[in-house]
Amino acid sequence: MKFKLLFLLVVSNFSMLMAQSSSNSGVISGKIIDKNTKQPLPYVNVSVLEDSKIITGGITQENGSFSIKGLALKKYTVEIQFIGYKKVTQEITLTENNKSIALTTIAIEEEAVQLAGVEIVKERSTIEQKIDRKVVNVGKDLIASGNTASEIMNNIPTVSVDPQTKELSLRGNSNVRVLIDGKPSNIDAAQLLQQIPSSSIKQIELITNPSAKYNPEGMSGIINIILHKNSQEGFNGSINSGVTFGITPKVNSALNLNYKVGKVNFYTNYGFNHGQNENNGYINSFRPLFENRQEFGGTNLNTSHLIKLGMDYFIDEKxxxxxxxxxxxxDGSGLSFNSADFQNALLRDSGQKTDSDTENYTQTYDLAYKHDFTKKGETLDFQANFSNTKSPEDTDFELTQNNPTSTRFTNNDIKRDTDYLQINLDYVNPLSETVKLEIGAETRLQKITNDFDETISEPSETYNRQGNSYFEFTRNIHSFYANLGKQWKKWSVQAGVRLEQYEIDGDFENVVTSSNPTENINDQSTIKDDIFSVYPSLFFNYKASDNDSFNFNYSRRVDRPSIGQISPIREWTTPLIESRGNPSLEPQFTNSFEVNYTRTSKIGSVTTGVFYRQINDEIGRIIYKNPDNNNQDIISYDNFDDNSALGTEVSANLKLAPWWSVNASTDVYFKTVRGTVQNANTQEQERAEADVVIFNARMNNNFVANKKLRFNLFAMYRGRDLGLQFEREPMYRMDIGSTYTILKGKGSITARINDVFETMNFGFDGNIPYRQVGAFYWESQTFYLGFNYMFGGGKNNALQRKQRDQNETQGSGGLL
Structure with missing residues (x-):
């Protein structure tokens, strides 16, 4: 009932706003052509200024003509701007005797330099600090630092990727949402980032404290990855290809194509990633009477294809x-092994071999409509996004135990299917020059099914076991939001609220039949939840001068358990460790506060920020003994006590000399981790807490030797991290590379050595539930050789470029 009433209020407000009109009567018209070709130019920006302030404007039609109505009778400056052309201005005066002014045909001239207009990949990465996000423009230096999006993320300020699990974290927290071109994906973030070739990425947006206009999920905020596309006239594109040499070679390529004709713009992006990766590691466990050493190793061969096809149809200027x-x-396949050697001669040593085949096919379809009203800045956006993901897996395990020798064969056949539908409607209305209203509605419908079949047999003991686990989960979220922004002098403020109705319904069934009747199982359980939540947000910005600005913001956010975190179906297993979800997991809510200061100078900008999070029912990892197998631990999730975190970070984008530029960042996090852990001796759950200080630093240097040759030096340090159960040791690395420009500036060759001193690995030392130390290693030291080439030509079309850029970012800002 609340939502029906709210919906009627939103619709009524929307209708009133649509009815606004202007009573001014002055008109300015004209036509714009290319000075050299004499051809009319469509979609040219025409602005009307009063006292150097833009009050209204428009764009030219296909025939180059424009008409701007509803103007007061006074003096104006008409400003004409078009990408790739010189700016033109004219002074006009509207009076009672001359209410309509028709300008003569205006011929505008091309700028002398065209290359920058068609550049797709810049030499070096740059960082922009905006009011609500940090934007990393990905250059060739970052592309060369890794084959995939997952690998280059470790070079991004405040972002980290766990080298073993590939889990992504922002500001030291893994509760972060990942969007592609502003749109959600059904694919797990860790898996998704490994599928996107680095050369397909244009920008990475870090939105650490989103407003009410954004989806509130993810305590740390949002990471939006924007892929390449352009809107040049005619046919043009680029190709990026590279090979990474480690233990085995790995290929990373991307092709970007664009064709603009008349009112239609077609674009496509194809990314290809293929390679085999090797890893190994060990864990030494010192549990009394069960002391052992586990060794791990394996190879994974993955081939991925990422295809994007799109079209923009510019019906008219509105x-x-x-x-x-x-x-x-x-397509993926993997061969791995792990062994467990016990010091106690009464315990049986074991070894397990694993052979797995995995597939993942995700298809996404997105339809968007945008309407620009006559009033400048007033817009209506509609978007519908549907995706389906199928990810089957077939894995064979061979477990061998010694003294006496026995072999157990296990086959896991898993079928996963996910449907996701999202519909958005967003309306923006500048109520005045200083006040802006934004309202919108969103519906998200998600259905997931997981069918797990397991067959176990021990031929030597005529033992067999057949199990089936089926999990069906639906999640529906309906929300409305409103933001009101106000500017006055050096201050600006935005207040917003988002209302959400969250409904989940899950059914779990587990049936096991065995030659040992005591193992027979027939379990059924249901998960249901229905929550109404309010998510406020508040932003203040103070621009003290052209060089100094301050920002304060607050938002309430939520971390709802993912399917993997609540599904009781076993995710993976070894003889000593098993991973599974917790069906009773509750959502985690966070109140997030943030203060930023940006100082701009002749050599660049420096941003300093402080943030504080107050966390309720924090979700975290736990380890406890398997009640059905005393020799095995279970890794799962649980809600810990309320918690808090404090952090500070500094990032700089500086040009220290004509030949030397630097992107650098440091961050420090302070937090107290609280929760429950299991005592290895008593098997009882006990309260525990740990105070944690985490320090990270990165520096990316670019050196210009001459017009064609550049060098890059990157270094990073990730400090120790302390959890309730173990401490992660510090990690650090250094990379060096160079880029040489060829083919008259349209091509380049890049070479890079990653982890020069081979110092990058994951090591840990823990005491809960008993003493364990270990380390994991992967192909961190690699050599990359890549080639980039841009082809085609044409000029940017200003309207299409602007609207397409909005489409890329608006999904995260305006539609989610």
Whole structure:
């Protein structure tokens, strides 16, 4: 009932806003052509200024003409701007005797330099600090630092990727949402980042404290990855290809194509990633009477294809229709082993071999419509996004135990299927020059099914076991939001609220039949929840001068348990460790506060920020003994006590000399981790806490030797991290590389050595539930050789470029 009433209020407000109109009567019209070709230029920006302030404007039609109505009778400056052309201005005066002024045909001239207009990949990465996000423009230096999005994320300020689990974290927390071109994906973030070739990435947006206009999920905020696409006239594109040499070679390539003709713009992106990766590690456990050493190793061969096809249809200067589809295809196979050697001669040593085949096919379809009203800045956006993901897995295990020798064969056949539908409607209205209203509604419908079949046999003991676990989960979220922004002098403020109705329904069934009747199981359980939540947000910005600005913001956020965190179906297993979810897991809510200061100078900008999080029912990892197998630990999730975290970070984007530029960042996090752990001796759950200080630093240097040759030096340090059960040791690395420009500036060759001194590995030391130390290693030291080439030509079309850039970012800001 609350939502029906709220919906009626939103619709009523929306209708009143749509009815606004202007009573001014002055008109300015004209026509714009290319000075050299004499051809009319469509979509040119025409602005009307009063006392150097833009009060209204428009764009030219296909025939180059424009008409701006509803103007007061006074003096104005008409400003004409078009990417790739010189700016033109004219002074005009509207009076009672001359209410309509028709300017003569205006011929505008091209700028002398065209290359920058068609550049797709810059030499070096740059960082921009905006009011609500930090934008990393990905250059060739970052592309060369890794094959995939997962690998280059470790070079991004405040972002980290766990080298073993590939789990992504922002500001030291893994509760972060990942979007592609502002749109959600059904694929797990860790898996998704390994499928996207680094050369397909244009920008990475870090939105650490989103407003009410954004989806509130993810305590740490949002990471939005924007893929390449352009809107040049005619046919053009780029190709990026590289090979990474480690133990085995790995290929990373991307092709970007664009064709603009008339009112239609077609674009496509194809990314290909293929390679084999090797890893190994060990864990020494010192549990009394069960002391052992576990060794791990294996290879994984993955081939992924990421295809994006899209079209923009510019119906007229006020209406745009866009459509795109993503097709993501992944084939993977892996061979691995692990062994457990016990010091106690009465315990049986064991070894397990694993052979797995995995597939992942995700298809996404997105339709968007945008309408620009006559009033400048007033817009209406509609978007519908549907995706389906199928990810089957077939894994064989061979477990051998010694003294006496026996072999157990296990086959896991898993079928996963996910449907996701999201619909958004967003309206923006500048109520005045200083006040802006934003309202919107969103519906998200998700259905997931997971069918797990397991067969176990021990031929020597005529033992067999057949199990089936089936899990069906639906999650529906309906929300409304409103933001009101106000500017006055050096201050600006935005207040917002988001209302959400959250409904989940899950059914779990587990049936086991065995030659040992005591193992027979027939369990059924249901998960249901229905929550109404309010998420406020508040932003203040103070621009003390052209060089100094301050920002304060607050938002309430939520971390809802993922399917993997609540599914009781076993995720993976070894003889001594098993991973599974916790069906009773509750959502985690966070109140997030943030203060930032940005100082701009002739050599660049420096941003300093402090943040504080107050966390309720924090979700974290736990380890406890398997009640059905005393020799095995279970890794799962649980809600810990309320918690808090404090952090500070400094990032700089500086040009220290004409030949030397630097992107650098440092961050420090302070937090107290609280929760419950299991005592290894008594098997009882006990309260525990740990005070943690985490320090990270990165520096990316770019050196210009001459017009064609550049060098890059990157270094990072990730400090120790302390959890309730173990301490992660510090990690650090250094990379060096160079880029040489060829083919008259349209091509380049890049070479890079990653982890020069081979110092990057994951090591830990823990005491709960008993003493354990270990380390994991992977192919961190590699050599990359890549080639980039841009082809085609044409000029940017200002309207399309602007609208397409909005489509890329608006999904995270305006539609989610």
């Amino acid at each position: 209406n745009t229709l866009s459509f795109y589809t993503n097709q993501n295809i992944v």
